Amino acid sequence: MQKKIFCVYLQCRMEKLNYKVYPGHIGDIIYNHISKNAWMKWLTYQTKLINEKKLNMTKKKDIFFLEKEMINFLFKNNKI
Numbered sequence: 001m002q003k004k005i006f007c008v009y010l011q012c013r014m015e016k017l018n019y020k021v022y023p024g025h026i027g028d029i030i031y032n033h034i035s036k037n038a039w040m041k042w043l044t045y046q047t048k049l050i051n052e053k054k055l056n057m058t059k060k061k062d063i064f065f066l067e068k069e070m071i072n073f074l075f076k077n078n079k080i
Contacts, residue, residue, distance in 0.1 A: 007035035009074050014038070026071065034074055042073055 003016040014035030020027045021039060030039070049055065049069060055062040 005033065005035060007038050008033045008078050009038035009041075009076075010035060022070075026067070030074065038074065042070060045073060046070065 004013045005016045006012070007014045014037055017031055017034065017036055017039060020031045022030050034042075046066065046069075049066065050057070053065075055066060057063060057066075
């Protein structure tokens with residue numbers, strides 16, 4: 001039986017992630033409040049952002065930008 005959580009992105013009970021997908025405190029929040037389905041939607045959008053904005057994931061400013069976009073995408077108006 002799959003563990004379910006209330007996904008704040010999709011606003012319903014969905015299957016929980018199998019493991020922590022992001023480090024640190026933000027990773028803990030994602031693991032406990034974001035479903036697999038929502039995470040897959042983020043990964044698709046993340047790929048689009050990286051390609052369209054030509055982000056370089058070795059540059060700190062691009063990593064910071066993508067992290068900010070991830071928080072905005074997954075949590076919209078929710079405070080984390």
